Amino acid sequence: MRAYMQEKNGAWNQWSEIFSTVKVIFLVAVVWIFLYYLNQSIGFFYLNDYVSWIFFPATVRLLSVLLFGGPGVAGLFLGCLVTTIPLAETKVALLMIPAISSISPYIAVWVCLKLMRTGRNLQNLTGAQLLIMAFATASLSSLAHSIYFYYNGEPVFLWRMLIGDFIGSLFILYMAKALLNRYSRTRRKLVHPCQKGSS
Amino acid sequence: MKSNAYLRFLHLSQAIQDLPGLPALDATEERILNMCADAWHQGGRVTVTGLAKIVPDVSERTSYRRIKDLHSKDMIALKSDPDDKRVKYIEPTSLCEKYFESLDRFFVDASQAKS
Numbered sequence: 208m209r210a211y212m213q214e215k216n217g218a219w220n221q222w223s224e225i226f227s228t229v230k231v232i233f234l235v236a237v238v239w240i241f242l243y244y245l246n247q248s249i250g251f252f253y254l255n256d257y258v259s260w261i262f263f264p265a266t267v268r269l270l271s272v273l274l275f276g277g278p279g280v281a282g283l284f285l286g287c288l289v290t291t292i293p294l295a296e297t298k299v300a301l302l303m304i305p306a307i308s309s310i311s312p313y314i315a316v317w318v319c320l321k322l323m324r325t326g327r328n329l330q331n332l333t334g335a336q337l338l339i340m341a342f343a344t345a346s347l348s349s350l351a352h353s354i355y356f357y358y359n360g361e362p363v364f365l366w367r368m369l370i371g372d373f374i375g376s377l378f379i380l381y382m383a384k385a386l387l388n389r390y391s392r393t394r395r396k397l398v399h400p401c402q403k404g405s406s
Numbered sequence: 407m408k409s410n411a412y413l414r415f416l417h418l419s420q421a422i423q424d425l426p427g428l429p430a431l432d433a434t435e436e437r438i439l440n441m442c443a444d445a446w447h448q449g450g451r452v453t454v455t456g457l458a459k460i461v462p463d464v465s466e467r468t469s470y471r472r473i474k475d476l477h478s479k480d481m482i483a484l485k486s487d488p489d490d491k492r493v494k495y496i497e498p499t500s501l502c503e504k505y506f507e508s509l510d511r512f513f514v515d516a517s518q519a520k521s
Contacts, residue, residue, distance in 0.1 A: 274415055329417035
């Protein structure tokens with residue numbers, strides 16, 4: 208009976224892990240799709256179907272890989288696949304663009320994590336290192352996309368893509384910083400009277 | 407130990423808060439800094455003990471703590487008096503000057519936008 212229960216629990220844990228991974232993949236994909244269409248709806252940033260002066264989803268590449276690793280890459284691939292369907296002219300392009308978009312940030316982040324020694328759970332990660340990672344991710348992604356576009360006879364916008372990806376990442380990261388600082392301030396105000404009362 | 411998404415999220419949010427830029431100040435820190443700026447503008451010098459006693463509605467202990475916070479955020483520098491080492495003067499840092507310059511610029515922009 209005990210062995211049966213253990214086996215049942217083990218199977219349940221395995222299913223729950225698979226379910227969590229699937230949830231992460233869909234979450235990343237949905238966030239990517241939302242930010243991509245938000246970005247496209249702001250006509251001012253638009254340069255062509257693949258390049259914007261400010262590209263908000265670039266932050267999703269960095270953060271999803273940093274937080275979730277492999278499932279983050281899968282989520283990026285799925286999200287990018289959905290947004291590439293209306294744009295891709297061939298089946299190869301339909302697979303290659305999402306693959307570049309999801310694998311290049313993984314490589315950039317992996318190299319940065321190895322060089323910076325931030326620890327398994329990012330315990331030594333600093334703000335400056337995060338900025339370097341944002342730049343590395345933007346650089347590798349724009350370079351890989353540009354190489355692919357060059358060999359397929361499509362227009363190449365390496366610098367504009369790099370600038371768009373980096374500024375998009377900075378914009379979202381600094382928005383997050385402002386929000387987190389605001390949250391910390393509120394928390395301090397809430398904690399303060401208790402501290403006064405206890406002293 | 408296996409990597410943990412929640413721990414990664416916590417460290418990542420700390421790194422985001424640590425992004426280079428002007429540090430976030432709470433209301434008391436802003437008030438202390440404004441009092442210092444007022445004194446510096448009039449050509450006066452501000453001592454830590456003197457300032458801690460006169461911040462309205464804030465206890466001396468809290469004022470000390472906030473002055474220490476401002477020092478750790480590199481918004482102020484503490485210089486000892488050459489004649490009496492017990493007396494410490496508060497002086498602006500380059501970051502503090504940048505902070506007031508940015509505030510000044512916001513006011514100028516806002517007034518221009520209104521006119």
